[in-house]
Each structure stands twice: as C-alpha cells, then as structure tokens.
Amino acid sequence: xxxxxxxxxxxxxxxxxxxxxxxxxxxTDSDPVGPDPIPSEPGDAGPLNFPGAFTSLWTxxxxxxxxxxxxxxxxxxxxxxxxILPGYWLxxxxxxxxxxxxxxxxxxxxxxxxxxxxxxxxxxARHGKAELRYLISRDxxxxxxxxxxxxxxxxxxxxxxxxxxxxxxxxNRITVFYTALGxxxxxxxxxxxxxxxxxxxxxxLVMVQGSATSxxxxxxxxxxxxxxxxxxxxxxxxxxxxxxxxIWAFRDPWFxxxxxxxxxxxxxxxxxxxxxxxxxxxxxxxxxxxxxAPGVSGVESNAAGMRLFGSHGGETPTNGDPxxxxxxxxxxxxxxxxxxxxxxxxxxxxxxxxxxxxxxxFIVKDDKYYLFFSSHEFTFAEGLNxxxxxxxxxxxxxxxxxxxxxxxxxxxGNPTAARxxxxxxxxxxxxxxxxxxxxxxxxxxxxxxxxxxxxxxQRDRFAGTxxxxxxxxxxxxxxxxxxxxxxxxRLLP
Ligand code: FRU
Numbered sequence: 001x002x003x004x005x006x007x008x009x010x011x012x013x014x015x016x017x018x019x020x021x022x023x024x025x026x027x028t029d030s031d032p033v034g035p036d037p038i039p040s041e042p043g044d045a046g047p048l049n050f051p052g053a054f055t056s057l058w059t060x061x062x063x064x065x066x067x068x069x070x071x072x073x074x075x076x077x078x079x080x081x082x083x084i085l086p087g088y089w090l091x092x093x094x095x096x097x098x099x100x101x102x103x104x105x106x107x108x109x110x111x112x113x114x115x116x117x118x119x120x121x122x123x124x125a126r127h128g129k130a131e132l133r134y135l136i137s138r139d140x141x142x143x144x145x146x147x148x149x150x151x152x153x154x155x156x157x158x159x160x161x162x163x164x165x166x167x168x169x170x171x172n173r174i175t176v177f178y179t180a181l182g183x184x185x186x187x188x189x190x191x192x193x194x195x196x197x198x199x200x201x202x203x204x205l206v207m208v209q210g211s212a213t214s215x216x217x218x219x220x221x222x223x224x225x226x227x228x229x230x231x232x233x234x235x236x237x238x239x240x241x242x243x244x245x246x247i248w249a250f251r252d253p254w255f256x257x258x259x260x261x262x263x264x265x266x267x268x269x270x271x272x273x274x275x276x277x278x279x280x281x282x283x284x285x286x287x288x289x290x291x292x293a294p295g296v297s298g299v300e301s302n303a304a305g306m307r308l309f310g311s312h313g314g315e316t317p318t319n320g321d322p323x324x325x326x327x328x329x330x331x332x333x334x335x336x337x338x339x340x341x342x343x344x345x346x347x348x349x350x351x352x353x354x355x356x357x358x359x360x361x362f363i364v365k366d367d368k369y370y371l372f373f374s375s376h377e378f379t380f381a382e383g384l385n386x387x388x389x390x391x392x393x394x395x396x397x398x399x400x401x402x403x404x405x406x407x408x409x410x411x412x413g414n415p416t417a418a419r420x421x422x423x424x425x426x427x428x429x430x431x432x433x434x435x436x437x438x439x440x441x442x443x444x445x446x447x448x449x450x451x452x453x454x455x456x457x458q459r460d461r462f463a464g465t466x467x468x469x470x471x472x473x474x475x476x477x478x479x480x481x482x483x484x485x486x487x488x489x490r491l492l493p
Contacts, residue, residue: 055327056393056402058350058409063384066408068416071480074389074470076418079440080463084143084489085135088116089126089464091436092162092359092424095491096134096174099257101364101429103493104167107214109136110491111146113165113176114466123439123462124451130159132178136219140491146219149176156206156227158182162252162359162424163205167212174212174221175338177266179251180204180229202241205231205253205268207338230341231266231331234280237345238329239271243280246271246323247355247379254361258398264333265398266341267360269373272325272349324381326350328360328373347371348393348402355379357391363427365474369395371402372411372427377419378447387413390425390433394477405479412470412481420447422467431472432485432492437463465489 084090093114096104103110116133117126132149150160157180166175182200210224233250234240241248253266273280327346334340348371350357360373372392380386390412393402405411412433414421420439427433439450439461450458466489471482 055346055349056395056400058348058353058393058404060353060381060384062404062408063353063380063386066384066386066410068387068410068413069406072389072406072410072413073415074412074422074481075483076415077421077437077440077467077484078487080437080465081460083119083463083465085114085116085133085145085465087119088133089119089121089123089462090114090116090133090466091126091438091464093434093436093466094162094164094426095428095434096165096167097255099166099168100259101257101362103428103491104169106167106212106219108138108216109214109219110138110140111136111165111167111219112143112491113149113163115160115162119459119464122455122458123464124458126464127161128159128181130161130181132160132176134219134221137491140493141488143489144218147221149221150208150224150227154224154227155208156180156204156229158200161203164254164361166255172212173209175207175209175255177205177207177230177253177255179253180206180227181251203233203250204229205251205266207253228339230339231268231343233270235273235343236280237273237343238327239273239325240280243273244271244323246321246325249326249356249358250329252359254359256362259364260398264338266331266333267347267362267371268329268331269356269358269360270327270329270346271355272327272346272351274322274325321352321381324350324352324355324379326353326355326357326375326379328357328371344399347400348373352381353384354381354386359424359426361426363429363431367396368476369398369402370405370427370474371395372425374423374425376423386410387416388420388423389413390427390435392427392479403477405477407477411472411479427472428491430492431474432469433472433481434469434489434491435467437465437467439463 093112096111098104112135114133115130117129121129134146134149135143136146137143159181161179161181163178181203206227207230208224208227210221213220248271249269252269256265256267258265328348329346330344331341332344334342348357354375356379357373357375360371363370370392372390375391376388391409392405392411394405395402418440421437422435423438425433425435440463441461468484468486468488469490470484473480
C-alpha cells in the first residue's frame with residue numbers, strides 16, 4: 001500500500017468517528033483506479049499475482065428493472081409428495097465433482113450430497129436439524145441412500161448446512177466443505193475438536209477429508225480426518241453476526257479451481273462489513289467498487305465512507321438500507337493441503353439491495369466467468385421486488401468486473417402462481433440446473449403464514465425432494481430457461 005493510499009484509508013476510518021471529515025473530496029488524488037493485485041488482510045503474505053480487486057455492485061437501479069419474463073420464468077410443477085429419500089426432507093444438494101469441476105464418478109456411481117432432516121419434523125424446523133447424507137446412482141435417475149456422511153457428534157456444529165464436495169480419482173481422496181451452524185456468539189474460536197453441539201445461528205466454513213471406496217453395492221466414505229474450521233466471519237471484509245443489523249450469513253463454501261490461474265478458491269454467502277465502532281475495522285471493509293466502465297477515473301465516497309471508483313450514475317451502495325448488505329465472498333487457498341485460506345474482497349455486493357446471495361458458484365464458459373446464486377423474495381430491500389429464484393452475473397476475469405445477466409441479474413424465477421415451489425439452484429457444467437421442491441399449492445398463504453397452519457397442512461404442502469432439472473441456454477450476457485425436464489430428478493453428465 002502506498003503512503004498516500006494509507007493516509008487516505010486512515011482518513012476514511014477517522015471520518016466514521018468524526019462525521020465532519022465525511023468526505024467527498026478526501027481521497028480523490030491518491031487512490032489507484034482500475035485493477036491492481038488482490039490485497040491481503042493485514043499480516044497476510046504478499047498479494048496474488050493477477051489483477052482485479054474490485055467488488056461489482058448489484059445496484060438498486062438495476063434491480064428496479066427486474067421482472068419475470070417468458071425466458072426467465074419457470075413453469076408450475078405438478079404437486080408432489082413423493083420423496084427421493086423416503087422418511088427425510090431433502091433440500092440443498094450438490095453432486096460430488098472432480099477438482100476441475102466435472103461431475104465425478106466413484107467407481108460406477110454418481111454421488112449427490114444433500115441437506116436432510118427426518119420428515120417427522122415440521123418443514124420449517126428442518127434447518128436447525130440439518131444433517132448431511134449422500135445418495136448414489138448408477139444412471140443418474142434411480143437414486144438410493146448411500147449413508148449419513150458423518151455420525152452424530154462427529155461433525156462441527158449442531159447442524160451442517162450447504163457446501164461442496166470434491167473427489168480426486170488419482171488418490172481416492174474426498175474433500176467435504178460444509179457450513180457448521182450453532183456456535184454461539186462470543187465463544188472462543190475453534191479448538192480443533194469436532195462435535196460442537198451448542199445451538200445458535202453463527203456460521204463457519206469447515207473442511208474435512210476422507211477416502212472413498214466403491215463396490216457393486218455402493219460407495220463408502222470413511223477415514224475422516226480432523227473437521228477443520230478453515231474460515232470464520234470477521235476481518236476487513238466480512239461482517240460478524242454480532243455486528244449485523246439485518247439478515248446475516250456466512251456459509252455455503254463452494255470449491256472452485258480456477259482454470260486460468262490454477263489456484264483454488266471458495267465462494268461463500270456473506271455480508272459486507274460496514275465498519276464503525278463495533279466492527280472489526282473502523283472503515284467499511286476497505287472494499288473498492290468497480291466503476292461502471294473499467295478505467296473511468298475519479299473516486300467518490302458516500303456518507304458511510306465507502307469508496308466508489310468512477311461513476312455509478314450518482315448511485316451509491318447506501319442509496320438503500322445499508323443493513324441490507326449481502327455479498328458473494330471469496331477466499332483463496334494458500335497451500336495445496338487446502339488448510340490455509342486468505343480472505344479476498346467480495347466479488348459482488350448488494351448493499352441496499354439484497355441481504356442474502358446464497359450458494360454462489362461458477363461456470364466457466366467461452367472463457368467467461370458465470371457467477372450464479374439463489375435469492376429469496378423476502379431478502380430484497382424495501383422498495384425492490386424479485387422472485388425466489390436463480391440470479392447470475394458474467395465477467396471476463398475471475399475478479400470482475402461482473403455485469404448482471406439479462407440486464408438485471410434474474411436468470412430463473414418461480415412463477416407468480418407457485419412462488420415458493422423450487423429453491424437453492426446449482427448450475428452444472430452442462431447447464432442443467434439442480435434445485436429442490438419446497439412449498440406448493442399454498443393458495444393465498446404467504447411464507448410468514450405457514451407456521452400458523454396445522455402440522456398436517458404444513459407437511460402436505462412441503463415436498464422436500466429434488467426437482468426435475470431445467471436447462472439454461474447462455475449466450476454472452478443473455479440466458480433463457482427451458483421448462484422442467486421430465487417429472488423426476490435426473491443427473492446427467
Ligand atoms: C439455501 C440455504 C443455504 C443454507 C441452507 C440451510 O437453501 O439457506 O444457504 O446452507 O439453506 O438450510
């Protein structure tokens with residue numbers, strides 16, 4: 001960091017404490033404009049040797065244009081009560097992949113990891129009891145239970161939430177990334193032991209490795225090593241739960257080996273650290289936002305002290321409610337063992353726009369990076385509307401600039417007649433999209449009215465199973481969706 005830039009950062013920090021210093025012209029001369037090496041957090045080793053360190057904005061003016069169109073609206077699924085895993089609700093799911101991102105085969109089997117919970121629970125209670133199970137299939141169509149991934153008390157957290165799983169055919173090693181839920185605020189950092197059972201809604205990213213063997217009767221995943229907490233919220237960019245003033249997340253680690261740099265990354269769902277006296281950094285995140293056109297000069301700062309590079313048409317990230325602060329976060333692996341990770345600035349920030357950009361993941365196509373995530377109707381900021389659906393951005397490099405697909409970011413939304421029928425989308429390399437079936441046939445009942453219905457009503461309307469896939473067509477920054485392919489779930493390579 002140059003001396004000038006350091007002075008500028010300090011001045012921004014002071015401006016939070018002394019509002020009269022708040023800003024406008026404070027940092028215009030000394031800040032770099034355009035891509036530079038990804039900065040490290042204080043104390044980290046040197047910067048990464050590839051350009052781009054700017055966060056792309058999902059802005060209010062873009063989202064105000066958002067509407068369901070014929071090419072972004074999913075069809076209505078027939079109501080189903082048939083569960084792919086009888087006895088269990090099943091929701092977020094991901095196929096085991098090889099390090100290059102292709103769908104893996106372990107012996108003759110495809111393997112799919114899912115969040116599951118006994119269907120004796122009310123559907124809304126499943127999140128607090130989520131357990132990882134894997135399903136296996138020879139043909140991608142007929143699925144059977146493999147096993148529970150980790151036995152009681154052997155995983156981190158009181159529940160395990162979404163992640164990703166990588167199988168290396170050369171070594172038979174399997175690497176599971178998942179979210180540990182339930183570490184109460186204020187408790188000490190991970191002590192290296194598994195089996196934390198205190199309940200709560202704090203979240204951390206965990207990695208564990210084991211070995212995979214297969215036979216004619218199935219796949220065995222075993223020999224698990226230490227469940228290692230690899231990334232926790234906090235630091236320069238990512239808000240801690242205790243600092244949140246809104247909906248908060250730090251979860252859904254998704255492994256990605258970048259074909260260009262050869263480096264390993266995790267994407268995750270998080271919230272931007274907005275700075276201030278209770279935050280880890282006095283200055284908001286030190287995140288720099290991309291100009292609308294790379295190379296545009298000039299730096300603005302908004303009232304919260306965020307630095308904006310270039311012009312956003314007068315729009316600042318805090319035009320809306322700043323406690324609505326969802327981001328797609330990223331860390332880079334610092335060793336081959338994948339035990340050490342460095343936090344990078346978020347790729348996308350939706351400040352004043354949306355508080356949860358869930359299960360982010362990449363597809364690389366035609367040398368472009370397509371970044372997808374799921375989001376809910378209820379996590380959009382006041383005054384903005386978007387369906388429960390799949391959203392996406394496209395960039396020419398891993399670190400952006402990212403532009404919203406279809407001009408608004410909406411890729412596939414549930415239809416107004418079935419607003420909560422599918423969720424938690426995963427775009428596979430073949431552009432088939434995996435999701436689960438949630439609530440169907442709600443009549444006029446909204447999400448917040450479900451809990452006051454009878455248990456039978458709630459169970460009857462929640463499917464808790466995998467949806468038939470639908471296909472995406474992608475051409476540059478435009479996408480379109482097909483209808484659902486068939487009536488049952490299929491995983492096709
Ligand atoms: C999306 C999601 C994930 C989370 C899981 C918890 O469906 O909210 O972000 O890991 O569900 O059940």
